[in-house]
Amino acid sequence: IYTSGTTGLPKAALVKHHRLFRAGAVWAGGVMRYREGDVLYNCLPLYHSNGLVVATCSVVIGRVTLALSRKFSRTRFWDEVRVHGATAFIYIGELCRYLLNAAPSERDREHRVRVATGNGLRPDIWEKFQQRFGIPRIAELYGATEGNVITVNLGTTVGSVGRMLPGMALAAWDETRQEPVRDARG
Numbered sequence: 001i002y003t004s005g006t007t008g009l010p011k012a013a014l015v016k017h018h019r020l021f022r023a024g025a026v027w028a029g030g031v032m033r034y035r036e037g038d039v040l041y042n043c044l045p046l047y048h049s050n051g052l053v054v055a056t057c058s059v060v061i062g063r064v065t066l067a068l069s070r071k072f073s074r075t076r077f078w079d080e081v082r083v084h085g086a087t088a089f090i091y092i093g094e095l096c097r098y099l100l101n102a103a104p105s106e107r108d109r110e111h112r113v114r115v116a117t118g119n120g121l122r123p124d125i126w127e128k129f130q131q132r133f134g135i136p137r138i139a140e141l142y143g144a145t146e147g148n149v150i151t152v153n154l155g156t157t158v159g160s161v162g163r164m165l166p167g168m169a170l171a172a173w174d175e176t177r178q179e180p181v182r183d184a185r186g
Contacts, residue, residue, distance in 0.1 A: 002047050015053065024057030031139045031152055032088055032115055034062035041086035041113075043069035043077065043095075050118060054141070055090045074098045078111060087112050093120025096129045109134040117141065123159025 001015050028034050040059050044051035059066040067084035069076075072095055081089060095118070117139040121129070130138055142161035143150030153162030172181040 001049050001052060003049070015049075020053055020057045021061065023053045024059075024061035026152075027054050027058035027117070028062030028064075031117055031141070031154065032058055032062065034058070034064045034088075036064075038062070038064040038087045039067050039085050040064060041067045041069070041081050041084055041089040043072040043080070044090060044092065045071075049143075050090055050092060054117065072098075074102055078105075078107065081111050081113060082107075085112055088115045088117070089113060091116055091118035091121070093118065093122055096121050097125055100125055100129045100132065104132070108132055115139060119143075119161070126158045 001013050003011055003013050032038075032040070034040075040055055042051055042055040044055065046052045046056065056066060065084075067080070067086055069080055073080075077099060080086075096116075111133075113133070113135055115137045116135050119141050121138065121140055126138065129135070138153075140153040140161055141150060151162045153160045173179075174181050
């Protein structure tokens with residue numbers, strides 16, 4: 001998978017199958033809370049973690065439909081969401097800003113979307129975006145493709161990337177020794 005460069009320059013990152021399935025399971029059940037008949041709209045590239053891991057793996061594990069667009073288009077986004085009957089979509093933060101900056105339309109709330117997930121949704125547009133388009137829940141995440149910890153905002157705290165998922169922990173890193181900092185107990 002090619003990273004977007006959040007933690008440095010864009011680069012290829014090795015992602016093993018078990019991580020794909022684990023991520024898909026977390027998103028399908030815990031984050032997106034898929035229901036029978038759900039459709040996830042994805043206009044992100046499949047070489048990026050959000051497009052492949054979060055979107056594609058979650059629909060496979062969740063046994064729901066993926067509506068895959070060729071590419072993001074501000075002018076076609078909501079029409080494609082409507083045509084496919086999408087109940088969810090995945091974003092990268094600036095995508096939401098582009099949609100919000102479009103001229104308001106009487107059709108802004110004419111869709112079935114009940115949840116959107118992604119990362120980078122700026123706090124200053126979060127509520128405006130959610131209110132204008134009538135999206136009940138936004139599940140913001142933060143993670144690095146090559147990392148081992150992600151955080152997810154499952155609540156309603158605007159601007160927060162949330163908390164670590166169960167079983168994950170952060171540790172201080174000793175740059176000189178190239179290992180985690182340990183206390184007397186290891």
